[in-house]
Amino acid sequence: MSAKTIIRMVFIILIGSALGVVNKFVNPKAPGFIGYYPVISATDTAKIPEAADEGDPPYISIGEAADFFNTPGVLFVDARDEWDYNEGHIRGAVNIPFETDDETILENFMAETPKDQPLVVYCNGADCDLSLYLGRTLAAEGFTGVNIFFGGWTDWQLQELPFGKSSESESGDAANQDSGGDN
């Protein structure tokens, strides 16, 4: 192998890398530059709530939730109340508080969101069934891409995966805009 060949090999790798960067920006299926993959034990199984029923939307594990997070176009939905959401949530998630008398957020979300939008609904974790109820509601309303991540915010934090706080501006946060006009 001559020096010229080696230099050309390096160039091919550099050009390939540059094209990869271009692809990142033009291809809607391209992931972000930094991957978020939890370190998962061999037994990465979905947590399933006791109240689970047959016919519920699929329950997914933390590994599957992270896969969805890495997949462009998947929307995370936080079913907890606004206060919990503001304290910290899965990055990019929208907030649809399920335990509330005001159903406008949910109704607006359902009106604005395509029925085949891939969704990951989550809540706090083991002590919270809101993800289950919200997931069922969405599925009953005809949403076909609903997944329930029952490990929720607790498991997400344990894996130190990316999170956001309400003060940060995030894309796709429209459903979180509270029109209550308090204060």
Add this chain to the structure above:
Amino acid sequence: MRKLLDNPQFILVLRIVFAGIFLFAAFGKIIDPAAFAKSINNYHIVPGSLVNIFALTLPWVEALVGIGLLTGIWGRASAWLTQLMLIMFTIALLIAISNGVNITCGCFSQNPEVKGSLTMDVVRDIAMMIFVTPLLITKARGFCWTEE
């Protein structure tokens, strides 16, 4: 043997075959890098934070190498990179086999439903390593292959 290695027709056939294989492999990964990233991560070899960079760039190197072999432009460098990638893929497969992880190769298809045997993938890669070797040492010229 030397006569075969320097036979322009034989070399041209090898170039076309390997260009086809690598362009085909690259295509699916370029259109869906997120799925390829998942395949890479399943090997548990590349650190999670680097998986996506790998998934974005590797297919383009495969594609460029395919073009290089086909056109003969930087043909020798392309052939060497082909060999290096095959070695890398084979090592990754062997590590996956020895760790006993239940994965699919992700070599051509990123569909996890397509279950193949990793051992057969290793056999295929070794066969490819043997058949790409003539391109590293041939003295045959022609069909735009000008590189020393």
